Amino acid sequence: MTDSFEKLKNDKELQIMAIEVQAICSEKSFEEILVDLHKTRNAELTINRIFDGNFLEGTRFDTLKKSKFSFPIHLLDEKDDASSCVHQVHVLNQENPNIGDDIANQRCQRKNDNINEEGINRIKEVEKLERKTQKEQQRLERKKQKEEREAEKKRLKQIQEVNKTKYDKFELCRELILDISNNLSEKNLVDYLRDNPKYTLLTINVVQHDFPNIIKWRRKITAEWDDEFCAFMPAPERIQEESFLLIYFEISEFTKFIKDDILSDNINKIQETFSSKRIIILxxxxxxxxxxxxxxxxxxFTNAVRSGIEHDLEEELLWLQVIAKCLIVHTKNIQDTAEMIGILSADIATIPYKNRNCDLNFWAEGQVRSGTDPSNTWLRMLQEIQFVTEPVARGIINVYPTVRSLYKAYQRCLTREEAENLLTSVETSVEKII
Structure with a gap:
């Protein structure tokens, strides 16, 4: 046995692991730890065996550890008497009759302490994880609330933007798309329009139509009117066709159609094809x-056309206006035609804004809208003015709460230009109506 211990002690690897184990489990002897490490060859596994009560299991000391009695081992010299050794063992057994039970109890106690400590550590880890999860949820909730506030602020800003008073019809042309028949591009009509600085915001497309000499308008819709809030509300951009269609005629072609008696047939055919559109004849x-x-x-030329066409021309123009309900427009040349198309485009661009709380409603019995108080009456008065919607009126009231305050502000203006620009800095108010 001494030789075997010596061999274990000479094993440097086992000695290093034994030192590590004894530093944690100091109640175990160095020799016992060496024996167990010789079995496990792993310091962590030996520590677990100590805590689990399986220390020295499967080693040469296993039977002694499981026995209720401890028999010390003595190396006998030649001079020693065997009977004296037996007597010493008997005395030790009498002094420690329950030594096996005590060892088992100690193991159970250490095992229970270890279980309790593991349970406490597990509870702490769970609580730590819960706190971490709660903090993460709070962070995400704050982030969500911040995003909602920013989205609401952005929405209000968009509403203010789309409800700004729009007086410049040429600025509104950026909303329109002009679809010109490809045969008209040969007349340099497109070039004249694109070279005109007033209509640079117009989007001009040259397209193939089923009918020649056709011009159509489309609009980029970014806001829609809300009757409940009496204001424009932002909407996803979409393209919508306008309800106007222009037919271009040169006078020679127009008189030829009259002479051949095919003008009304052509107009009727176009009206059937574009039944939802109002016809403009240029x-x-x-x-x-x-x-x-x-x-x-x-x-x-006069003699050729005067006899037959003079009366027919007037009749056809009258038929177009009264029966066909077409709008007739006259131009001098191609430059004048391009200018007229630009003017029509600008007028069409303002239509949605003219029709929203911007017509002057003259007094008539039973049509006067009375206010609930002076402030509400002042609000309604402002909405009777052209281009003034409810958000615009509320913005004016925020700065000039009474008629007199606005009147005095105009009196303080020194020039006409200053008076015209008095309300340009007024912000549109939408919070109260949403």
């Missing part, structure tokens, strides 16, 4: 044609 050169006819500059 006749280029009509005034010069009339001057030539009256002054007889070109006698041959």
């Amino acid at each position: 006749i280029e050169g009509y005034e010069s044609y009339c001057r030539r006819r009256k002054t007889q500059i070109n006698r041959n």
